[in-house]
Amino acid sequence: MKVDVQRRRLWVVSHNDWSDSMMSAVHIYDIDTKRLIKKFITKKDPIPSFNDLVITNSGTAYITDTRGNSTYYLPSDLSKVELFLISDSLLASANGISISSDNSLFYVASYKKGIAVIDLNIKSIQPIIGSTAIDTRGIDGLMLYNNNLIGIYNGDSNFSKHRIVRYQLSNDGHEITSESIIDQNNPLLNEPTTGVIIGDELYCLAATYLHLLELNGTSDTTKLKNPIVLVYNLSKKINN
Numbered sequence: 001m002k003v004d005v006q007r008r009r010l011w012v013v014s015h016n017d018w019s020d021s022m023m024s025a026v027h028i029y030d031i032d033t034k035r036l037i038k039k040f041i042t043k044k045d046p047i048p049s050f051n052d053l054v055i056t057n058s059g060t061a062y063i064t065d066t067r068g069n070s071t072y073y074l075p076s077d078l079s080k081v082e083l084f085l086i087s088d089s090l091l092a093s094a095n096g097i098s099i100s101s102d103n104s105l106f107y108v109a110s111y112k113k114g115i116a117v118i119d120l121n122i123k124s125i126q127p128i129i130g131s132t133a134i135d136t137r138g139i140d141g142l143m144l145y146n147n148n149l150i151g152i153y154n155g156d157s158n159f160s161k162h163r164i165v166r167y168q169l170s171n172d173g174h175e176i177t178s179e180s181i182i183d184q185n186n187p188l189l190n191e192p193t194t195g196v197i198i199g200d201e202l203y204c205l206a207a208t209y210l211h212l213l214e215l216n217g218t219s220d221t222t223k224l225k226n227p228i229v230l231v232y233n234l235s236k237k238i239n240n
Contacts, residue, residue, distance in 0.1 A: 004055045007076070008032055013050040013063055024050040026063070028078060038078045048072060052141075052194065054099040054106065064094040064108060071097070071108065071118070090116040090125050096142030096194060098149065105173050107149055109139040115149065115167075117174055130176035134165050141194030143202070145234050147173070150182070150202060154191050162189040164204060164232065188228055200235040 002011045008031045015024040024047060026040045042048055049067035056062070059076030062084060070086035071094065085091070093111035100107075106118040107128070114136035115128040128136070138155015149167040156162065163184035167176045182202075183189065190207035197203075207228035212219045 002053055002055050002061075003031070004059055006057075007059055009037065009059075011053060011055060011061055013053050015049045015051070015066075017049060017067070022047045024048045024065075026050065026061075026074060026081060040074070040081045042081065051095055052097050054097050056099065056103045058103075062097065062099075062106060064091075064097050066093050066095060066111070069094060069110075071106070085118060085123060085125060087116070087125055089113060090127060095140050096151070098142045098144045100144065100173050107142055107144070109136070109142040109151065111138060111140070111155060113137065115139070115142070115151075115176075126174075128176055129174060130170075132167070132176050132179050134163075134167075134179045134181065136167070136176075139165075140192070141204075143195060143197050145197050145200075145202070147171075148234075149176075150195075150197065150234070152192050152195060152204060154193065159190060160185045162186075162192055164192070164202070166234070182232055182234075183230075186230075188230060190228070197234065200233055202232040202234055204230045204232065206230040 010029040010031050012027045024042045028037045030037050048065035051064045051066045053061050053063040061074045063072045069088045069091045071084045073084040074081045092113050094108050095111045096109040098107045108116045117128050118125045138153050139151040140154050141152035143150045147169050151165045153163045164182040166180050168178040170177050191210045192206045193208050195202050195204035
């Protein structure tokens with residue numbers, strides 16, 4: 001979910017991967033009236049798997065498609081949903097997405113390949129450069145904070161390796177210059193997925209229990225616990 005503050009819109013993307021009813025959807029709501037403005041349901045092949053989205057200053061939304069290794073866009077007039085960019089290599093299992101403050105660059109977390117940079121002006125894509133000791137593969141949520149990318153990693157069956165990482169970017173935004181771990185080996189991190197940054201604070205959906213979800217869409221409810229949201233102050237300096 002994302003909020004377009006300027007236009008007072010709540011955007012929600014979703015997908016259903018169960019073979020008998022595969023579909024993806026985008027719903028846009030008016031925050032003030034609490035009414036649905038428009039919805040898009042995609043059931044025709046190829047069926048995308050909408051995962052995350054960002055909204056530009058102009059009100060256009062860009063959406064990651066995990067199964068299709070691509071991104072889609074939906075203009076502010078809410079007229080259509082169309083494929084924007086596809087890359088079976090750099091966008092493999094596209095997940096979290098963030099946008100630079102000047103709206104010129106997108107950062108997409110490819111679950112299999114790491115972070116990719118998309119230049120919106122020329123519609124080009126390249127892997128983010130810079131030697132990183134902390135792997136950028138396996139990142140789910142991806143957010144921008146003061147020229148830092150904040151990544152929420154859950155790409156390991158060993159939950160003690162789940163973590164939240166800060167990647168410092170170069171001035172042009174194309175390179176990682178340093179990285180540090182905000183949190184790791186925290187027993188409260190149980191398949192963390194995404195988060196939102198408000199001011200200097202990151203609100204992270206830290207415990208989701210997604211591993212309990214079966215392929216048919218059911219889960220053993222006896223094993224489920226209450227979800228956990230953790231808050232981190234990003235203004236504090238983190239030592240490597």
